[in-house]
Amino acid sequence: MMVLKVGIIGYGAIGKDVAQYIREKKAGDAELTALLVRSKEKYQELEQDGYIVCDDEQAFFQLGLDVIVENAGHEAVYQYAEKALLTGSDFVVVSVGAFADAQLLDRVQKAAEQYKTRLILPSAAIAGLDRVAASMFNTLDEVKLVTRKPPNAWRGTIAEDKVDLDTVAEPVCIYKGTARESSKLFPESTNVSAALSLAGIGFDETKVEVYVDPSLKKNTHQIIVKGFFGEAEIKVQNTPSADNPKSGYIVAMSICKALKNLTSPILIGI
Incomplete structure (x- = not known):
């Protein structure tokens, strides 16, 4: 070989x-x-x-x-x-x-x-791309990504313009929209939405919600998919990299x- x-x-x-x-x-x-x-x-x-x-x-x-x-x-x-x-x-x-x-x-x-x-x-950073891609062989009705990360993972991003990362005490939704827009706004944190879009129904139909969540220690992604095949909900919690908390090992x-x-x-x- x-x-x-x-x-x-x-x-x-x-x-x-x-x-x-x-x-x-x-x-x-x-x-x-x-x-x-x-x-x-x-x-x-x-x-x-x-x-x-x-x-x-x-x-x-x-x-x-x-x-x-x-x-x-x-x-x-x-x-x-x-x-x-x-x-x-x-x-x-x-x-x-x-x-x-x-x-x-x-x-x-x-x-x-x-x-x-x-x-x-x-x-x-996510799981289930194989399931989403396979689902495209028939009708796929909904693909949604909910991303939640602790405050330190958002430093150096536009999240700092929306919430005080030093004092935030409860989860705050800093974005709700489409994968196309979120991929541009949060390039280091929502690349996952782009991969999900390419596997499934596209950037403009894939829904995205993004949260700063001080209750978390790990970067969390929840994928919700509904279609002809049935329904799937996948949640992953990634340990942030010590050298780059925006990403995970x-x-x-x-x-x-x-x-x-x-x-x-x-x-x-x-």
Whole structure:
């Protein structure tokens, strides 16, 4: 079985965890080959470990990588998604909310079709995407996401304009609307709504509610789906990453599960 040459764009909390799981041989027959970062001088220890560290995107995309993993934010999706697919790499996207831009999604999809590559959207912070996607084979009437996170998870976001994160004493709804809008307003916190939209009935029909909830210690997502198949309600509670409380440890785990699927003889939950 071939070994996948993997590149990572961004080396924050998620990127570090993905790299660690790959090193521990938990991501199937995947091998971390290279990283694309803003300044390679900060990562000399990685070069000493035998990885190629690039701050030149042209050099990175010429390495013949099998899979490229993005975990650097929406701008990185705009900047690199098409390029990755056009140069023959599958592209694993964490910042799925970028695809609320319909034109971007169309361009990326066409690039994947033209070059026989794949855009891969892991479940990341939620569960049940397989159920939602399967439900689309018949009528799907409602898809709703309710996201609740503790105050610290909202620092540095527009939530600070809506509620005092230092003194909030009870749950406060800071947004109610559609996935298309929420994906843009809360790019680091509601990428899950974008993934849910792409699996199901679309950005404009997927309902979203977002709460600051001081009673919580974990980031919580509740998915409600109703349709011909029946009804499903899924609730997940994710332990926030110590390095980035806006995200959770499960995101890197989900990415590595997707990488493992690419070389595994047994596929579960597809």
